[in-house]
Amino acid sequence: MKKKIIAGLAVAALSLVLVACGNGGKTDTTGTKETNSSAQATTIEIEDSNGKVTVPKNPKKVVVFDNGSLDTINELGAGDAVIGAAVDNLPTYLEKFNSVESAGGIKEPDLEKINQIQPDLIIISGRQQDFQEELSKIAPTVFLSVDNKDTWASIQKNVTTLGKIFDKEDEAKEKLASLEKEIATTKEAAEKSGMKALVVLVNEGQLSAYGEGSRFGIVHDTFGFAQADDGIEASTHGQSVSFEYVLEKNPDVLFVVDRTKAIGGDDSQNNLTDNELVKQTTAGKEDKVIQLSPDVWYLSGGGLESTHLMLEDVNKALK
Known part of the structure; x- marks a missing residue:
């Protein structure tokens, strides 16, 4: 009888060990399964320009097409997570990312290459929006406009x-x-x-001329410069104008x-x-024809560093 009791206890003990192993190493008194934190994949729900999307938290392999987002990620100290970008269209200030994988052109992602490198997350701008559905099949894709x-x-x-x-x-x-403090100083001046x-x-x-509500409207609505023409048509490609x-x-x-x-x-x-008509304007006479950094303004924008660089550009007019 005593041997039967000992054998039964042994079987019960063995069963508990097997259950514990099957539950990831831990079993509480209620039988609720606890997953080891190291094996647990954490996701969060964020809202991008299209709506809500579930993405991995703190992703380790990211492909970034939006250069403004790329400079923000870098400024936040997460640049090491970037494994792919449109390297042929990177602005000079982001040249440190020339060494990552080329994920295609700024308007046409290389879907095959991106699929090969298997990112955890893809971040796009409006230039790649036509490919968002296909990219989303590879990894969660975030559109930040x-x-x-x-x-x-x-x-x-977005930041x-x-x-x-x-x-x-x-x-x-x-x-x-x-x-924001930098912006306030510039805007006041x-x-x-x-x-x-x-x-x-x-x-x-x-x-082409750009006013408020356009891709370069930041000069007016954020940096505080009044418009020389309040009637400029707001559009992506600007209003075609002449030197006259x-x-x-x-x-x-x-x-x-x-x-x-910016593009060649x-x-x-x-x-x-050097234009004779421009020379006759107040800007021409007062040496206020300001060349903005073309790779920042045309290829980037909307990021922490690019906004700072844009401020530096427009501040030249206030000196």
């Missing part, structure tokens, strides 16, 4: 979102606060100056984005400071 009608608010939202994803919320809050500004993009000698138009509007400051220098081409006709 900048709202041209409310630039600074959307930048803050905060990236802070949540990479578990860098405190860093994001601190850096946004610092950047711009408004006090009373100068009216015109932003144009030049491409192989052809001009520039003279007619006579801006105190002319901000110039040279698209040709014939820029022999792009030097607006």
